[in-house]
Amino acid sequence: MVAAPPASGLPRAFRNLFVSNLATNLGDGVIRTASPLLAIRLTSDPLLIAVLAGLALLPWLFFAIPAGIIVDRVDRRVALRMANGVRVVLATGLVVLYATHSLSIWWLFAVAFIDGSCETIYDGAIRAMMPSIVAKPLLPGANSRIEAGELILQNFLAAPLTSLLFAVAVLIPLGANIGLYALAVILALLLPRAASGRQFTAVAADSRPKWYRQLVDGYRFIMANRMLKTLWFFSTFTGLCYSAATASLVLFLVRQAGLPPALFGTFLLTGAAGGVLGSFFAARLNRRLGLGLTMACANLLTCLALLSVGLFPILWVSAVAFFVSSFALLNWNVLIMTLRQSLVPGALLGRVHGTWRTLLWGTMPLGSVIGGLLARIDLALPFQLAGGASALAAVVFFRFLTTLPNAEDVDNGDHPDAQFGLGAEAGLPGLPLED
Numbered sequence: 001m002v003a004a005p006p007a008s009g010l011p012r013a014f015r016n017l018f019v020s021n022l023a024t025n026l027g028d029g030v031i032r033t034a035s036p037l038l039a040i041r042l043t044s045d046p047l048l049i050a051v052l053a054g055l056a057l058l059p060w061l062f063f064a065i066p067a068g069i070i071v072d073r074v075d076r077r078v079a080l081r082m083a084n085g086v087r088v089v090l091a092t093g094l095v096v097l098y099a100t101h102s103l104s105i106w107w108l109f110a111v112a113f114i115d116g117s118c119e120t121i122y123d124g125a126i127r128a129m130m131p132s133i134v135a136k137p138l139l140p141g142a143n144s145r146i147e148a149g150e151l152i153l154q155n156f157l158a159a160p161l162t163s164l165l166f167a168v169a170v171l172i173p174l175g176a177n178i179g180l181y182a183l184a185v186i187l188a189l190l191l192p193r194a195a196s197g198r199q200f201t202a203v204a205a206d207s208r209p210k211w212y213r214q215l216v217d218g219y220r221f222i223m224a225n226r227m228l229k230t231l232w233f234f235s236t237f238t239g240l241c242y243s244a245a246t247a248s249l250v251l252f253l254v255r256q257a258g259l260p261p262a263l264f265g266t267f268l269l270t271g272a273a274g275g276v277l278g279s280f281f282a283a284r285l286n287r288r289l290g291l292g293l294t295m296a297c298a299n300l301l302t303c304l305a306l307l308s309v310g311l312f313p314i315l316w317v318s319a320v321a322f323f324v325s326s327f328a329l330l331n332w333n334v335l336i337m338t339l340r341q342s343l344v345p346g347a348l349l350g351r352v353h354g355t356w357r358t359l360l361w362g363t364m365p366l367g368s369v370i371g372g373l374l375a376r377i378d379l380a381l382p383f384q385l386a387g388g389a390s391a392l393a394a395v396v397f398f399r400f401l402t403t404l405p406n407a408e409d410v411d412n413g414d415h416p417d418a419q420f421g422l423g424a425e426a427g428l429p430g431l432p433l434e435d
Contacts, residue, residue: 010138010142010145011133011134013192016187016190016191017126017129018146020184020191021126021146021149021150021184022149022153023180023181023184024084024122024180024181024184025149025150025153026153026157026158027087027181028119028158029157029158030176030180031111031115031177032154032158033158033162033163034162034166034173034174034177035052035108035112037166038108038170042103042105042108048105052105052108052109052112055112055113055116056112056113057361058113058116060116060358060361063120064124064353064354065218065354065358066215067121067124067350068124068353068354068355069215069350069354070121070350071121071350071351071353072128072197072349072351075196075197076132076195076197077129077196079122079125080122080125080126080129080185080191081188081189083118083119083121083122083125084122084181085185086118087115087118087181088178090111092178093111094111094174094177095171095174095178098170098174124354126146128346128353129197130143131349132194132195132346133195136342136407136408137408139338139342140286140334140335140407143335143337143341144279144282147275147279147330147333148279151275151330156269156272197347217351218351218352219355221344221348221351221352227343228343230397230400231336232360234397234400235360236360236363238302238390238394239360239361240363240366241367241386242302243365243367243371244367244370244371245306245309245310245382245383245387247367247372248379250264251375251379252375252380253267255379256313256379257313257314257315257318258315259315267318267322270322271322271326272326273326274322274330275329275330277327278326278327278328278331278334279331281327281331282294282330282334282335290406291339291405292403292404292406294331294335295331295335295404296397296399296401298328298335299328299394300391301324301325301328302324302329303387303391303393304391305321305324305325305387306325306390307383307391308321309322309383310380310383310388311380311383311384339404339407340352342407342408342410370382
């Protein structure tokens with residue numbers, strides 16, 4: 001028997017998922033820090049090192065939609081276990097290759113690409129799983145904790161800790177990564193039936209359409225909803241501008257704002273601190289101002305902060321702007337995820353999430369190229385033009401954003417009981433929720 005959701009406070013299932021996600025994010029932070037450190041031991045070619053960074057993101061362009069189909073077709077708990085189980089094997093293989101002096105840059109490329117592919121499944125599964133175990137009014141707070149945990153572990157803990165342990169013995173952080181992903185797999189085994197997402201599936205497995213016919217389901221759903229369609233293209237344009245503005249951030253700070261190169265990592269902590277603070281305030285601002293007004297203000301604040309960096313190329317202005325933009329951006333990320341989880345039917349969440357990320361994240365490398373070309377003219381120009389364009393769009397679409405509904409006011413067609421895995425017990429259509 002599945003217990004009813006608590007009237008207040010986040011349920012035990014979320015706490016289980018949260019801890020599992022912490023282990024996964026710490027493992028992600030370790031591998032993302034260790035990979036370039038390993039790469040510079042294997043090659044001095046800057047192009048090969050740049051390719052390594054690109055390979056980690058490339059799966060989002062090619063596999064985000066197929067990953068969404070997987071998330072919607074299988075038990076979402078199995079998707080989490082599958083993604084992190086493969087990562088356990090990858091981490092073990094990396095340890096063996098390094099210990100036997102067999103590691104090459106090509107092996108590292110393969111690890112980065114496969115790990116990034118696993119992330120598309122893991123990220124889609126955990127996002128789709130959230131509305132199954134957390135009531136809509138509590139989603140902003142739950143998403144805030146997920147975002148804050150990711151920021152704290154990857155930016156404040158994983159990077160410096162991995163670098164320190166790497167200097168002591170390379171095998172220490174690489175070996176620890178095996179344990180972190182394995183812990184996440186074990187915790188995923190303890191998730192309740194409600195987290196499976198199968199209560200949202202109204203057709204039997206043998207009558208489902210072929211998987212390749214579902215490739216455009218997410219696109220069709222977004223395009224059929226005027227609000228989501230507008231928000232999707234607006235978010236993509238803003239993301240393109242943000243990536244263009246920040247593509248040459250390190251050169252701007254060192255050569256134009258006067259930051260000592262040794263303090264670049266310290267400067268980045270200002271953004272991490274702003275993001276962590278923003279994640280804690282997202283739910284509070286949502287309750288006080290409403291989701292729409294909070295998102296509209298957060299977006300405008302982010303864009304104005306980028307523009308201010310280009311207009312006033314002074315180090316302290318850049319630090320304040322980076323803190324403010326990260327604060328606002330985390331509010332935006334938390335609430336736009338909450339809105340999608342509330343608007344999209346449970347059975348479609350994986351495909352819509354994958355489709356959304358394909359366009360949004362797939363255009364960011366283009367933004368980086370545009371920003372790099374502008375920076376060749378003047379290092380402040382990307383911030384001025386991209387920040388100005390995004391700020392103008394923020395003003396034009398401000399009214400639209402204020403009309404976005406609160407999560408608890410949205411009806412996505414799912415039966416209320418299905419949210420917590422009660423569909424089968426209530427006699428609703430759907431697959432049985434066997435473990």
